[in-house]
Amino acid sequence: MSVYADIRNEVGENVFLLPVSKTKSYEAVLSVYSEGAKCFGENRVQEIERKFPSPQERPDKMEVYLIGQLQKNKVRKAVSLVSRIESVDSYSLLELIDKESARIGKVMDVLLEYNSSGEGSKSGFKDRAELIEALRSSLSMESVNVIGLMTVGPLTDDENLIRSSFRDTKALFDECRKVKDDLSVLSMGMSHDYRIAVEEGSTEIRVGSLIFGERA
Numbered sequence: 001m002s003v004y005a006d007i008r009n010e011v012g013e014n015v016f017l018l019p020v021s022k023t024k025s026y027e028a029v030l031s032v033y034s035e036g037a038k039c040f041g042e043n044r045v046q047e048i049e050r051k052f053p054s055p056q057e058r059p060d061k062m063e064v065y066l067i068g069q070l071q072k073n074k075v076r077k078a079v080s081l082v083s084r085i086e087s088v089d090s091y092s093l094l095e096l097i098d099k100e101s102a103r104i105g106k107v108m109d110v111l112l113e114y115n116s117s118g119e120g121s122k123s124g125f126k127d128r129a130e131l132i133e134a135l136r137s138s139l140s141m142e143s144v145n146v147i148g149l150m151t152v153g154p155l156t157d158d159e160n161l162i163r164s165s166f167r168d169t170k171a172l173f174d175e176c177r178k179v180k181d182d183l184s185v186l187s188m189g190m191s192h193d194y195r196i197a198v199e200e201g202s203t204e205i206r207v208g209s210l211i212f213g214e215r216a
Helices: 001-012 027-032 045-051 072-081 089-102 128-138 160-176 196-199
Strands: 017-021 039-042 062-066 086-088 108-113 143-152 185-187 206-208
Touching: 001 017, 001 196, 001 206, 017 027, 017 039, 027 039, 039 045, 045 062, 072 089, 072 143, 086 089, 086 143, 089 108, 089 128, 108 128, 108 206, 128 160, 143 160, 160 185, 160 196, 185 206, 196 206
Parallel strands: 017 206, 039 062, 062 086, 086 108, 108 143, 143 185
Antiparallel strands: none
């Protein structure tokens, strides 16, 4: 059994496993696709453009999600290449995604990224009220659909700090559902901390190195 299948079986049907293929070849992606993965996470718009065929030429049901920070000058290209943007870190970015998605007649699923660790090096909304207000404002947008939240836990071996970060994000997620009750995705946890994330309520884990090996 493959690592992908092992982790998928471990976390169960209620947690979506998103293989993160950054820096890995398209051949490596196809190998994991053959094991049943249909959606892949990538950090950079340029790499998606370089590595993957156009959406119309990809194998059946293959989708790419952008999980890395999105620069505003890359939004137009991003909305044409991906089916989900998981790293929306400002209201102005949300507005731009709405505008560019409308231009091509597309409704883009997005996650709002929350900086739950408070680390300055990480992107994401740092202010809970600001994130909730962005969510509230999105309700009037016709070409973006906020479906949940994403966070990156602190880079540490301290399980208590990791757990606290995920618990904080889950509480914010529950608060956000009072604004938009159909939010369904809480993306928390990567290769080193996905088990803690699942225990704290994650519905999606983003796993790269365990599946594909260390980054090139």
